[in-house]
Amino acid sequence: MTPHAPYQPVFGAGGEARRELDELIPRYPRKMATLLPALWIVQRERGWVSDEGMAEVAGLLDLTPAYVKGVVTFYTMYHQHPVGKYFIQVCTTSPCGICGAEDVAKAFLRHTNTGELGVTSSDGRFTVIEVECLGACGFATPVMINEEFIESVTPEKVPDLLARLT
């Protein structure tokens, strides 16, 4: 995609995403309550939430783009920049931290050749970040690769995990 390619709406009339959003709206007394779900749909469809995506959602829900941006920047799971095909989140919060989670994160950085947290590998395949508490502390170290939740990851398991990914 060139930087100047015109933005294609996610919620185009008659499309699946639009239908999905229209079904969500009656669940709440106010349309604005579908903001988080709508942003999730944008991220699912586009891989991240761009300024254009925020503006589109703002228009649909009678909000301003600035308002939507304030919300997007509050929640860490919305990507405000494109990320690798495989977005790898390693929990390093205290309970996992004392079980060696930082070594798991380092192993991912090494084996994905990303080198640095938050940086996407040159082939565009991987982005590795440390994440605050994934809520699976008894299965240290939990790792999320896109939507997949993997428990009890150790540095030794990392090469095999990555080998599974196309």
Add this chain to the structure above:
Amino acid sequence: MITLTIEGRQVTVPEGTTILEAAKQVGVLIPHYCYHPGLPVAGVCRMCLVDVEKAPKLAPSCATTVAEGQVVHVHNEKALEARKGVLEMLLINHPLDCPICDQSGECELQDYTYQEGREDSRYREPKRFNPAEDFGGDVVYVPNRCILCTRCVRFMDDLAHDPVLNVSERGDRALIGKFDGKDLTHPWAANVVDLCPVGALLSKDFLNKARAWELDRTASICPNCTQGCNVMMETRENQLVRMRPRANEYVNAFFMCDWGRLNYRWMNEKDRVERPMVRQGGSLAPTSWERAIAAAAATLKGKRTFVAASPMLSNEALFLLTQLMQGGAFRVAEGDEAPLPGIEDLALRRERAANVHGAEALGFTKTRDLLSGLGQGDALVVAGENLTGVDPAALTRASAIVVISSVLPESVANAAVVLPIANFAEEEGTVTNLRGRVQRFTQARQAPGETRPSWLVLGDLLGAIGKQSSFFLPSDVFAKLASTNKAFAGLSYDTLGFKGLPLATAKETGPKAPLAMGAP
């Protein structure tokens, strides 16, 4: 009504009043940042913490309503320690760049730190840094000085109904943000600069122009439309450098529009007539006030007189003009109306002059064709009118022209007499806004040369004509107006005060902002 004790002083206030507002009534200002009486309560800065007896925790006084028998300590050790802590935290990442900050001298962070803060900081870590950002309109944002009080966000959301500002990010990374390409272009947006209690939101117009302590501040009225927003005119070395809103719950709450705010340079105008002049042969020659007044009286005496007036003139000047005229008219510049939707009946008005309503109430005809009422052979008095765009042919109907203005319009270079008067910022008087509220304005700068206030000049002129003895003060003129005009009956400078009163003929309106307790 609820009775409570604040700092040992008993106070009785209506149920639902906050401790912070109740404290103001007994002269106790509880330090605060995020609270502003014109905005919804946020309760986030935690600066207004006070100790309420029997409460387990310190209470944010802006968000805690009074209760019967409450005993509130604002300045005891517990409350002071908490606020000292807040101040230290607000400063850990602050650049401490007061010497180059426009807010310096009128900064609440400075004030409260001097008042209650620590003398040193225990912070030894690197400070966070974010670059300054042009927010569009008249506003620039300096995030390093921002204390995240969110007054600006709440103003744009709740009052301007144009939420173009947000809080972005979380934790200590948080800052005020906007969306690329969506600027602070709302016609009332510059109010965020006044609302900002620190130097984070600055006016581009005022940037680096003056230090706050160099300014002289004068209570006045914005002359730029018929709303009549109450303002402070701020001058430095006799030059107007800034206009800011002055709170008046009956007119403008705490706000004024950007157009009015930034349209002050004309009051510093340089191309002034500075001495009275009379025609001698082919040209106007300077003379003394006595001779000029006498010449003007002689010119007008016995003639049908038509006045082309400016709706920027005060009620006093316009009233005196009516005493010498047989006909009078005015015209007014127009623009788009721009409301502040969060406040009832507050807008930048279509008619862009302060005293349109006063001129009409006093018998001037509003017209587009200014001189249509000028009869053949009439004497013409041009009062404050610049005559821009007026057909010069119409002027030839006048048998003689007397100019009473601060600037001499080119088209009346053949005037018989020119009497230089002060402009809006240079004299005292009253104006009547579009809802019929009569409000006083006072002199913010010295008039140049031999220029005199309009009411004084007109009073002398009337005296010379033999119609009225001269007045010593503008209030004398107003008293005369009140005694002769039913609409103004019962009003006086004393009763008007600095918030004004409605004409007898105007509809009473209630306050439009919760301002009972005074300024923020």
Add this chain to the structure above:
Amino acid sequence: MGYPHQPHQRETTVLSRYFGVAEARTLAGWKQRGGYQALEKALAMAPADIVNVVKESGLRGRGGAGFPTGMKWSFMKPGDGKPHYLCCNADESEPGTFKDRELMRWTPHALVEGCAIAAYAIGAETAYIYIRGEFTEPLHWMNEAVKEAYAAGIIGKNAMGTGKRIDVHVHKGAGAYICGEETALMNSLEGRRGNPRIKPPFPAVSGVFGMPTTINNVETLIAAIPILMNGADWYKKMSLSNPKSTGTKLYSVCGNIERPGTYEVVMGFPFRDFLYDVCGGPLAGRKFKAVIPGGVSVPIQTMEEAEATLMDYEGFVAQGSMLGSGGVILIDDAQSMVAVIARIARFFAHESCAQCTQCREGTAWTTKILERIRDGQGTTEDLDTLLDIAEQMTGTTICVLSDSCATPVVSGIKKFGREFEALIQSRSFHPVIAAVA
């Protein structure tokens, strides 16, 4: 049971009985195991009677605060003409806690049932289950269960054929610890930043969408099922200690321990037996040094305190901590307490919503000082400063995130001060720090 382990004989598996049993996830499987009988029973009762049973059972909130559930439900005034809402707090994000995750991924229908019962009891027609965005698996199973329950007419406009409307919707969070705070959750649900609200007004007066709202934790709502089936007395009797702490409690156990996982024991169970017997004790060759018994927000316990604790709301307080969310984190002798506490502070600094000054600035400042000490650049004044900042951060803000950050710092310095001092004493020369010190 101690998922992923076999249940320990000393556990009392009421809520966790079907953990690991895949069939219990489906509607058919849930019904086979007695599912939705409690809802059926509830819908035949008067709402006030349900509230009374829950009140009598002594059930207290399992999310952390321990507020009596029946009393909370009774705050919802029937017939006020306003729509009522139930929010289920499934944002489980307190580090160390993952019990709700297991409840939702193994027994999703239990939560649907619990929500439906509570909604009916408080006069709400709509329940929102707010699940943190990271919980992809619980989200999947909850969505499936809700879909099945709608299809079977258990919920919807004619719940179980009673003519009563009970809608249950799953709402996905997007990564914010603070949304576990009840009013922040409501803001988030409304499509706002997850900023906690000033209280009052309390949710029962003005909650989500400005309407009367009850908000309960996942475990609390599910606990209502056996209470309704077996009665308040049955539940009340499940306590080895204090009459104010009744029933069973799920504990998430993690950190440096032999068998991490989720366990269910009755109130008042001896913590010592729990740690060394039920959960298998420390890792081979190691010793426990400290335990954080209720998620990272609660005070750190020394092992002396922990081993003297009876596991209930009062018991943890008596031994210098709190039951909290039941997230038990074991720290062994291989760990540096300074590093552990610095990492906890970093978590809170990351998660502060940025509203209140003390929290926004204090959490970050605390983290910076702790990390400097951890890295061998601390000074003795730093400890005084940390304690003073902690005091400023306690009891002064809208919500307790700020207090939560201060808690482990204060208890850590108080109970493990020697580790801090040792690091400070051994600090290496740093020209900048030395210059200002």
